[in-house]
Amino acid sequence: MDIQEELKVAIKQAITELYQQEIGEVALQPTKKEFDGLYTFVTFPLTKILRQNPAQIGQSIGTWLVDNSPIVSQFNVVQGFLNLSIDDSAWITVMNDMATDVAFGTLPAKNQSVMVEFSSPNTNKPLHLGHLRNNFLGDSVSRILAANGYDVVKACIVNDRGVHICKSMLAYKMFGDGETPESAGMKGDHLIGKYYVLFDKAYKTQIEEMVAQGTPKEEAEKQAPLMQEVQQMLRLWEQGDAETVALWRKLNNWVYEGFDATYQTIGVSFDKTYYESNTYILGKEIVEEGLQKGVFYQKPDSSVWIDLTEEGLDQKLVLRSDGTSVYMTQDLGTTDLKFQDFHNDRQIWVVGNEQDYHFNVLFAILRRLGRPYANNLYHLSYGMVDLPTGKMKSREGTVVDADDLIQETTEAASTAADEAAKGKLDEFSDAEKAALFTTLGLGALKYYLLKVDPQKRMQFNPAESVDLHGNTGPYIQYVHARIQSVLRKAVELNVLTDKPVEATDLDEIEQQLVFLLSQYPQRVEEAGQDYAPSYLAQYAYELAKTFNQFYDKLSILKEVDPVKLHTRLVLAKVVGETIRKAMGLMGIDVPDKM
RNA sequence: GCAUUCGUAGCUCAAUUGGAUAGAGCACCUGACUACGGAUCAGGAGGUUUGGGGUUCGAAUCCCUACGAGUGCACCA
The missing domain is CATH 3.30.1360.70 (Arginyl tRNA synthetase N-terminal domain)
Known part of the structure; x- marks a missing residue:
């Protein structure tokens, strides 16, 4: 109903x-x-x-x-x-419908597929706070679309080649002295990040020296011997030089091991991983096609361009005069490749808003080329994450590392939770406790980053992100644990929650709860339409809060009227399940005890 | 300079897409524990929605304008 x-x-x-x-x-x-x-x-x-x-x-x-x-x-x-x-009778029908529908909140299959591309890291340094927003968004949107009945393909494009990784490689060659993640006691991605920083320092020193000797800064940046060496290394890599490729492979593998550990911790996975080293050559035949179709034009220096002034955009280069690719060329190629591989009805990119223009151009070009999928592309653009002190700047060392942050959040959760639990966790083993604190820490962090409208730039306040009170992940997790506690006791009292509710009237707060529950499928749908995990965060909080009001106002287990007792237990059960589902769509686990 | 996104309580965010007296959380103040889990609940205070125009029954939301912030405008990715 x-x-x-x-x-x-x-x-x-x-x-x-x-x-x-x-x-x-x-x-x-x-x-x-x-x-x-x-x-x-x-x-x-x-x-x-x-x-x-x-x-x-x-x-x-x-x-x-x-x-x-x-x-x-x-x-x-x-x-x-x-x-x-x-009328209460209608609400009771609705309640019984929800209680018996295992798939409540999962919408019928649409027989359409969507690819969600997200994460897409560079392999020269570890993930940071900004990547976490990206990963949580992409993961959550994938789950939401799946709940909306789409077949979802989660894709990641690893930016594993180019100048940035050559910098780490060069620094490792110079200062590495055979160091490995094992010998250094560091995750692979952190180790490579260390060498990236080392390169940057040495490079800057060189520039400063050259500027002191009278070379203009811009020229020094290009002429610095270290930069020359990096360029040479990139050329060697492109020529397939065995030694360079072997080093590249070794360092990248360390990075992947590090990334995998982080992905595992945050519960993010992919169905398909593309490596840019395999795809960066793609796109040139599209340039050829565009020239033949008259969509592109060639300048006398033989560089290739498209004029998008009609769309309110500019003229844009799609192939360099030396015939090599630019970013746009590659993206044209990979978009085609993704479509050939999966024939998705829709493609979504979770990428920061600094690339808004790039995607406008990319989509415009694909429309001009007459790609059949060109009108089903979407850039899920999100704003940067700022610190209370301002922007994160790698140069000033204010970047918040993802692994560090997760560890700190988990520790904060463990300190706070140990204290608040007041003995409830005594029967937990150390491993169970550790798992719980991770659940709470990650719950706090994911909720904190997902509750904000993606489009908006947001501020990350470390103290607030680990808060357990108010509009937070752990507050909602607590309500779930509380409900499970009540349900466990109901089992001891032999009250069954799987038979239909027979009540004829409801208290106002009960009605409010059923009403909220009945809205869940619609919220899932809206969240899917708008790619908005924040809708579900909002919803889960409202539901949890309303349940706490209900819990405070009416007694469940102490209720003497068996019909009312039963009604309230069923209600509590459905609320618990719906909280679990809504949080699940944000990639957040909910504990049975905490 | 051009393009684009944004500006809501002291702070961090909402506002069902143009609907009622703009709502939550944090922080601050007050109340409720011999507890179905107080990691909770109830209440108080806090607003000219950056300023100014316009559109209409009705504007935080749409249009114009000024101010402020971010991002983009590479033969980088």
């Missing part, structure tokens, strides 16, 4: 019968808390069509609904707002 749908149909019917008019889509909104009712229909827009004032329209429709719809029990009209109360 879908109360909202039934209401919409009933309202349409009311207008047809009362006014002999057809209206389009009926929009309902949740009633504000200070008014009676749960659904509100706004009548202002109808005044012109129905030629009546808003309050009269509300009064007429409200009266008709109470007389003709079995689910509408009461109504009130405030100006142009028609507030509707729903």
Whole structure:
């Protein structure tokens, strides 16, 4: 039973019968808390069509609904707002539906596939806070789309070649002295990051020396011997020089081991990994195709361009005059490759908003080329993560390392949780405790980063990110643990939660809870449409908070009326399951005890 | 300079896409524990939604403008 749908149909019917008019889509909104009712229909827009004032329209429709719809029990009209109360029997039907539907909140299969590309790291340094926002977003959006009935392919493109990795390679060659992750006692990605920093230091010293001797800074940056060597190394790599390739392979593998450990900790995985070393040559035949189709044009120096001024964009280079690729060429190639590999109905890129322009251009070019998939591409753009002290700057050493952060968050969770648990965890083994603290720490961190609208730049406050109170992951996790505790005791009392609810009336707060629960599938759908994990964060918090109010106001296990006791247990059970699902869509686990 | 995103309580964020008196959390103040898990709940205070115009029954939301912040405007990726 879908109360909202039934209401919409009933309202349409009311207008047809009362006014002999057809209206389009009926929009309902949740009633504000200070008014009676749960659904509100706004009548202002109808005044012109129905030629009546808003309050009269509300009064007429409200009266008709109470007389003709079995689910509408009461109504009130405030100006142009028609507030509707729903009969308890309808809510109880809804509750029973939800309690028996194992797949509640999972939408029917759409027989369409989506590729979500995210993470896509460079292999010269470890992941940082910004990558975490990217990974959590991509992972969560993938889960949300799967819940919406799409077949999802999670893809990662590893940027494993180029100047940046050559810098680490060169520094390792110079200062490495055979060091390995084992000998250094460091994760591989951190070790390579160390050499990247070493390169940068040595390089800067060279530049400073050259500038001191009178070379202009810009020229010094290009002429510095270290940079020359890096360029030479890149050429050797491209020529397939055995020694260079072997070094490259060795260092990259260390980095992958490090990344894998981090991915495992944060619970992120991919269905397909592309390596740029395999794909960077792609795209040149597309340039050829574009020239033949007249989409691109060639300048006398033989560089190739596209003119996108009609789309409000600029002229853009797609092939250098020496015939080598640029970033855009590669992306054209990989987009085609991804489509050939999976034939996805849609492709999504989770990439920071500094590349907004790049994706506008990429999509415009693919449209011009007449790619069949060109209108089903989406750049999920997200804002940077700032620190309370300002921007993260690698040069100033203010970058927050992902592994460090996760460790700190877990430690903070363990300190706070050990204290707050007050003996509840005594029976836990050390391993169980460690697992719980990771769940709580990661829950706090993921929730903190996902609750904000992706598009917005956000501020990361370390102290707030590990908070357990208020609008946080652990607050919601706590409600789940609390519910499980109640359900465990119910089992001891032999109260079954798998038979239908037989109550005939509900308390107001119970009604509010059922109403919220009934909205879950719709929220999943909206989150999918807008690629917005934040909707689910908002929802999970509201549900958890409402449950705590319910819990405070009404007793469950101490209730003497067996019908009410049963009703409340079923309600608690469904709330627990829905919290688990909603949090699951953000990649957040919920514990049974904490 | 051009393009683009953003500006909401002291701070961090919401606002169901144009709807009611703009809501939460943190911090601050007050109350509720012989507890179905107080890691909780109830209450208080806190706002000219950056300023100024406009559109309409109705604007944080749409348009214009000023101010402020971010990002992009490479034959880098």
